[in-house]
Amino acid sequence: MKINLKIKRFNPETDKKPHWETYAVEVEPTDRVLDALHDVKWNQDGTLALRRSCAHGVCGSDAMRINGRNMLACKVLIQNIAKDGDTITVEPILGLPVVKDLIVDMEPFFAHYRAVMPYLVNNDPLPANGRERLQSPADRERYDDTTKCILCAACTTSCPSFWARGEYVGPAAIVQAHRFIFDSRDQAAQQRLEILSAQDGVWRCRTAFNCTEACPRGIQVTKAIGEVKEALRTGVIR
Template sequence: MSTLMENTTSSPGPETGAETGGGMGEIPSFDVTLRIRRYSPETHGDEAYWQEFTVTAYGTDRLLDALHKVKWDVDGSLTFRRSCAHGVCGSDAMRINGRNRLACKVLLKDLNPDKPILVEPLKGLPVKKDLVVDMEPFFASYREIMPFLITGGNEPTRERLQSAEQRERFDDTTKCILCAACTSSCPVFWTDGQYFGPAAIVNAHRFIFDSRDDGAAQRLEILNDKEGVWRCRTIFNCSEACPRGIEITKAIKEVKRAMITRAF
């Protein structure tokens, strides 16, 4: 501990941070270095490059706050997506220290600020600029599984009722916010981007097991594809990456089981 203090105080330059302030009731702060993988073809050519920014952060700051500090105060050209900033919209999924996370749900103090924090765009999707990726491949397979209610027969004159147990059956997969953290954490998806990916299967699961929906057979047919559920290798990367804690691998397994029951 003493060596650490010594290093901090003896380091030259302006990076003293707020630790030296020491006023009454002051919130403790620390310096973090973000090592951001940037790609800006207009100004820096076709090569992606790493750039480091050191900012002062507080214990309550999330990675998104540090990115804001960089964008607003240091380098306005840094580009990333964010909308609600509270873990609901799913815009700011990115690769943080090698793991797919939402920047708005990761506290800096949990990331070991002693080392630079690696921030990269999602893997397996084409990079547009800096941390912004083209989500089209992700949404293309989402559209393919028909993520809407399909019903047959006459329109009922009242609501389509459902028991609490029937609702519980697919409750977990209703939580998806389409952030792409799962699909872009899947090595099978990285290979050639043809695999439907965990998110598409999760959203198919949400309707396949909905008692009000009649499109299960169609959706199972769509996912019974060379690039469908059978490319899942059950490595649990998706479940680990999901910011909503959806048991994705389990959902994929349930879809597989429904297909096998249908085939035999």
């Protein structure tokens, strides 16, 4: 089948503002949007800049806005979003500075990630056998959903609150905080909750649910944010 790929292009060295360019691409219905982008870059216009690594939905490098919604280009099949002759729009995720074409500067996103202490804090001595700190299957299950995050930024950059205010920590950072706040082995939940109850913490969430829809890993992002809000409201972590 033949599709048109309408891509938002921006080269900071030559362009004052972004512009759209359209490429006709021959694809299989079962190809992914990433395959179509590869076709453009490898066979039509080598100047197209995009970021991707594993190309199998694990590394989270190729989050972009496809047909108006944040997705991973490597996880979206052409047949699920277009018919023969259709045009697919592709643009960079919003809210982070565009470096070139579909590549954004992820540093502000990672700064928010680092701000919530995304690591296990436990100051108790190691178990007698010197091996891992054990927890029950039920305790592990409590935060299982939020361990799936691949830091692709699809959720954070789909959030209207983040577009309006980049200082907002954003859904991905809250998901990371949730992963440790509800971990029975962790001892820094209160510190994380204090960070998230600040002006640019969880209370900026307006429950638009864009993050949940955008997550390529199917994480219930808005629910996780809600659970952090509940922990702050009640003072109980359960």
